[in-house]
Amino acid sequence: MAPRKLKAFILSSLLLILSVGLVAFSAYLLTLDKRVRDLFAGSRWQLPAQVYAAPAELYPGLNLEKEPLRHELARLGYREAAELQGPGTYAAGKAGLQVQTRAFDFWDGPQPSLQLGIQWGEDGNVSQVYDLEAGAPRDIVRLDPMLIGSIYPKQGEDRVLVKLSEVPELMSKGLLAVEDQGFRHHFGVSPKGILRASIANMRAGRVVQGGSTLTQQLVKNFFFGSEQTWQRKINEAFMAVLLEVHYSKDEILEGYLNEVHLGQDGNRAVHGFGLGAHFYFNKPLGELQPHEVALLVGLVKGPSYYNPRRNPKRALERRNLVLDVFREEGLITEPEYEAAVKLPLGLAGGRSGVERYPAFVELVKRQLELQYRKEDLVSEGLRIFTTLEPRAQESLERRISAAMPQLEKNRKMKEDTLEAAGVVTSVDGGEVLALVGGRDTRYAGFNRALDSRRSIGSLAKPFVYLTALMHPDRFNVYSILPDEPITLERAGSKPWSPMNYDRQLHGPQPLVNALAQSYNLPTVYLGLQFGAKAMRDTLVAAGYSGDAAPVPSMFLGAVEISPLEVAQMYGTLAASGYQAALSSIRQVQTLDRKPLSQSQIKLKQTLPEGPVYLLNWSLQAVLTQGTARSAYSVLPGDRAFAGKTGTTDDYRDSWFAGFGADRVAVIWVGRDDNKPTGLSGANGALPIWTQVMKDLNARGLDPVPPPDVEEQLVDPASGLKADEGCPGARSVPYIRGYAPEQFAPCANAAQSAPMQWLRDIFE
Amino acid sequence: MPLRVLLLSLTALVLSACATPPAKRERSWPYPEQPGGKPAPTVPQRPSLPSEPVPGVPSPLPPQVPEMVPQEPIVVTPPPPSAPRSAEAVSGQAVTALVRQARSQRAAGQPQQAQALLERALRIEPRNYFVWSAMAQAYLDQKNYDQAESVATKSNSLARGNVYAELENWKTIRAARAARGDAVGAQLAQDRVAALQAAVSGAAP
Numbered sequence: 001m002a003p004r005k006l007k008a009f010i011l012s013s014l015l016l017i018l019s020v021g022l023v024a025f026s027a028y029l030l031t032l033d034k035r036v037r038d039l040f041a042g043s044r045w046q047l048p049a050q051v052y053a054a055p056a057e058l059y060p061g062l063n064l065e066k067e068p069l070r071h072e073l074a075r076l077g078y079r080e081a082a083e084l085q086g087p088g089t090y091a092a093g094k095a096g097l098q099v100q101t102r103a104f105d106f107w108d109g110p111q112p113s114l115q116l117g118i119q120w121g122e123d124g125n126v127s128q129v130y131d132l133e134a135g136a137p138r139d140i141v142r143l144d145p146m147l148i149g150s151i152y153p154k155q156g157e158d159r160v161l162v163k164l165s166e167v168p169e170l171m172s173k174g175l176l177a178v179e180d181q182g183f184r185h186h187f188g189v190s191p192k193g194i195l196r197a198s199i200a201n202m203r204a205g206r207v208v209q210g211g212s213t214l215t216q217q218l219v220k221n222f223f224f225g226s227e228q229t230w231q232r233k234i235n236e237a238f239m240a241v242l243l244e245v246h247y248s249k250d251e252i253l254e255g256y257l258n259e260v261h262l263g264q265d266g267n268r269a270v271h272g273f274g275l276g277a278h279f280y281f282n283k284p285l286g287e288l289q290p291h292e293v294a295l296l297v298g299l300v301k302g303p304s305y306y307n308p309r310r311n312p313k314r315a316l317e318r319r320n321l322v323l324d325v326f327r328e329e330g331l332i333t334e335p336e337y338e339a340a341v342k343l344p345l346g347l348a349g350g351r352s353g354v355e356r357y358p359a360f361v362e363l364v365k366r367q368l369e370l371q372y373r374k375e376d377l378v379s380e381g382l383r384i385f386t387t388l389e390p391r392a393q394e395s396l397e398r399r400i401s402a403a404m405p406q407l408e409k410n411r412k413m414k415e416d417t418l419e420a421a422g423v424v425t426s427v428d429g430g431e432v433l434a435l436v437g438g439r440d441t442r443y444a445g446f447n448r449a450l451d452s453r454r455s456i457g458s459l460a461k462p463f464v465y466l467t468a469l470m471h472p473d474r475f476n477v478y479s480i481l482p483d484e485p486i487t488l489e490r491a492g493s494k495p496w497s498p499m500n501y502d503r504q505l506h507g508p509q510p511l512v513n514a515l516a517q518s519y520n521l522p523t524v525y526l527g528l529q530f531g532a533k534a535m536r537d538t539l540v541a542a543g544y545s546g547d548a549a550p551v552p553s554m555f556l557g558a559v560e561i562s563p564l565e566v567a568q569m570y571g572t573l574a575a576s577g578y579q580a581a582l583s584s585i586r587q588v589q590t591l592d593r594k595p596l597s598q599s600q601i602k603l604k605q606t607l608p609e610g611p612v613y614l615l616n617w618s619l620q621a622v623l624t625q626g627t628a629r630s631a632y633s634v635l636p637g638d639r640a641f642a643g644k645t646g647t648t649d650d651y652r653d654s655w656f657a658g659f660g661a662d663r664v665a666v667i668w669v670g671r672d673d674n675k676p677t678g679l680s681g682a683n684g685a686l687p688i689w690t691q692v693m694k695d696l697n698a699r700g701l702d703p704v705p706p707p708d709v710e711e712q713l714v715d716p717a718s719g720l721k722a723d724e725g726c727p728g729a730r731s732v733p734y735i736r737g738y739a740p741e742q743f744a745p746c747a748n749a750a751q752s753a754p755m756q757w758l759r760d761i762f763e
Numbered sequence: 764m765p766l767r768v769l770l771l772s773l774t775a776l777v778l779s780a781c782a783t784p785p786a787k788r789e790r791s792w793p794y795p796e797q798p799g800g801k802p803a804p805t806v807p808q809r810p811s812l813p814s815e816p817v818p819g820v821p822s823p824l825p826p827q828v829p830e831m832v833p834q835e836p837i838v839v840t841p842p843p844p845s846a847p848r849s850a851e852a853v854s855g856q857a858v859t860a861l862v863r864q865a866r867s868q869r870a871a872g873q874p875q876q877a878q879a880l881l882e883r884a885l886r887i888e889p890r891n892y893f894v895w896s897a898m899a900q901a902y903l904d905q906k907n908y909d910q911a912e913s914v915a916t917k918s919n920s921l922a923r924g925n926v927y928a929e930l931e932n933w934k935t936i937r938a939a940r941a942a943r944g945d946a947v948g949a950q951l952a953q954d955r956v957a958a959l960q961a962a963v964s965g966a967a968p
């Protein structure tokens with residue numbers, strides 16, 4: 001071929017190859033481009049739902065002493081100082097406390113940051129909440145509520161997104177100084193940086209510096225968890241450049257601050273400095289001190305290698321190195337540096353994560369799904385205000401966790417075989433204040449409070465007695481019940497012959513005593529007077545939603561109910577028959593602070609007041625003289641509480657459900673494999689219950705009867721009307737018009753006129 | 764003759780001493796909520812008793828229909844001068860402040876805000892019947908008639924005969940029933956309101 005033609009051929013082939021190559025390369029770049037933009041936009045625009053506990057209210061008359069209030073503040077991440085130093089700080093004086101609250105947008109409007117002086121009175125209650133700036137006392141102030149979860153509706157991950165403007169300068173500038181000094185100048189990849197790193201590494205003989213830019217690291221974080229192959233590295237480099245093409249430096253920095261992997265919380269990854277601040281220091285980003293900022297910035301290089309909880313020495317060294325960089329760049333002064341390096345790590349909480357309440361949040365999620373439409377829940381930036389009372393939750397968790405090993409030791413059981421669940425609710429509002437689904441409260445496992453279906457045993461008995469008390473023409477609290485053997489024929493199985501727990505017979509019993517001592521036979525007798533269906537109707541009216549068949553074994557609790565539903569049922573009793581549907585959510589707000597819908601207390605009178613009053617009166621006897629006697633060795637004797645122990649066959653379940661005027665608590669203890677534990681309601685669940693009620697300073701029952709109940713002096717032995725002539729006469733409630741009219745033999749007035757006349761003659 | 768009279772009287776006396784109490788009336792409460800999800804009829808309301816029960820007057824039997832027809836005119840004795848007339852008289856400082864704010868919100872046509880404030884008040888004083896009464900009104904404003912009536916009924920049960928609170932509650936119940944189209948129920952509530960109004964007007968200033 002002629003040389004010119006050859007040259008032309010080679011040239012055109014080269015051109016062709018080049019064009020094809022270019023086209024292929026462009027296509028490749030375009031796919032990368034789309035991918036990185038999707039990832040970036042996806043992480044930026046998805047705002048999680050923030051889940052908050054109920055805010056603490058401060059007001060004159062609040063029954064909370066100084067130490068417990070300090071504990072509340074500490075839980076919220078408030079820092080103690082010699083004097084107020086901005087929002088999120090408090091100072092303890094001789095008598096009172098000064099607090100500077102954080103500003104917060106509550107569901108009914110914003111509350112600015114306030115400087116308050118709180119004082120206590122002789123009675124231990126708060127006596128004054130003084131606004132230091134305004135120079136006047138305040139009627140009522142709320143503390144910012146505790147953040148207990150940040151849920152991505154779609155992915156279920158946790159984030160606390162921050163805007164660049166919300167990030168302290170020390171943090172953003174410090175990050176750049178440590179990780180990417182040339183950030184503002186490079187185009188996504190920094191050849192200078194790579195060169196610098198290579199030289200440093202060669203000098204040191206090992207890898208001491210990374211050459212990747214912040215942008216490259218951001219891209220790498222999007223693929224967090226994937227293998228770092230060469231192919232991937234090249235892809236990431238290109239994507240970094242493309243990112244820089246589409247987004248500004250500030251946008252990329254903000255994305256990085258929210259994406260960077262900073263740690264691991266169980267099986268959940270901690271991404272972003274916002275969440276990192278909560279995870280390590282239990283406070284918002286804006287309140288971090290220089291040494292804390294330095295720790296987080298230092299973690300970026302290797303969150304597990306420098307894990308401050310696992311490798312504190314390494315973490316401290318790294319932090320101080322970062323502080324040194326801060327000082328060199330002029331971000332902190334020399335004296336600040338000197339002070340900071342001396343400080344300990346300062347991690348918040350002794351546990352491996354921020355305080356979360358997964359069992360409670362599980363209930364929140366389920367109720368959200370029931371009460372709201374799916375399309376509303378998936379929208380971004382929801383704020384969910386819940387009913388959780390951190391103080392109550394802490395008490396419930398602490399008491400259950402402490403009791404488990406103790407009970408196992410007492411019963412000589414193997415470790416970790418016993419399980420428990422607990423619920424605390426408010427009486428009149430139906431709010432779930434605390435929820436524990438198992439002895440390990442840190443991680444969401446099987447939520448026994450919501451999902452376990454165990455026989456309630458003797459917890460069912462009050463509903464048998466209530467059914468009877470709703471027929472005052474036939475039964476009152478002193479009606480005598482027989483304690484005799486009963487045998488019931490059952491179609492298709494052996495006859496049923498229940499026995500009392502102590503296998504004994506105790507003779508005829510007043511109704512109140514049969515309930516207080518939890519005798520089985522009188523209960524079955526009573527139940528048979530009305531039938532299992534009538535008793536089941538009572539259960540349903542109280543809040544039972546299951547479908548157990550109405551059979552006589554139901555009188556002794558052969559019916560399976562979750563602890564939460566037991567709390568609902570006993571809550572109806574506590575509220576005098578006014579059932580308030582249990583709720584864990586107070587309000588849900590959209591991103592633009594509008595209520596998604598108003599959560600309302602759902603109230604319904606489902607049981608009549610008078611008989612419920614009589615039942616509650618009888619349930620008090622369970623604690624004063626019955627199976628729960630030991631409660632008053634812990635609870636104050638001047639407060640009346642009502643409740644019921646529950647023990648099932650062969651001691652497989654240990655229950656206690658009880659209430660005062662403002663709190664209902666239900667505790668269950670047992671084994672997941674349903675084997676006997678040897679624990680009765682009184683020695684398993686009851687001690688936990690009494691400790692929790694004491695911690696909460698629960699109010700005792702109000703002794704004023706409703707209008708359709710009258711009290712009458714009665715002789716307990718005969719159940720008849722009494723007067724001063726009868727020793728041991730008691731004031732007993734009856735449905736109005738059904739109190740005994742006949743006098744007891746011991747009563748003075750019972751002496752009939754002729755007999756009295758005769759006696760008068762001889763005296 | 765006089766001896767026979769004496770013997771007869773003596774026998775009568777002795778017999779009266781041995782008399783058994785009158786047979787008890789069958790009484791039980793029908794459940795307000797039928798199990799199985801049927802809509803709940805309202806709880807049979809007992810007629811408003813005087814503040815002190817008249818001894819010996821039996822309460823009328825609850826009839827088969829949910830609404831009761833009172834057997835006698837409703838009589839309400841005027842409240843004593845010391846009876847609390849409004850929330851301020853029974854509430855602590857914090858609750859009083861919240862109730863006042865709630866009142867302004869309600870007057871400004873913001874029942875949702877009022878409700879939020881009253882819920883806060885109820886967490887502090889859960890048995891404050893004036894707060895429950897105001898809450899019922901807030902529900903009424905939001906057209907939640909079922910809850911307005913339930914909450915007003917609860918307030919009545921907590922009020923323990925406070926005529927001022929009962930008056931507000933029965934007005935709410937009347938409005939709720941009327942809005943639901945329950946004319947009979949609304950009329951019964953109106954009877955209560957009238958009786959309570961008369962008692963309040965007759966009260967010492």
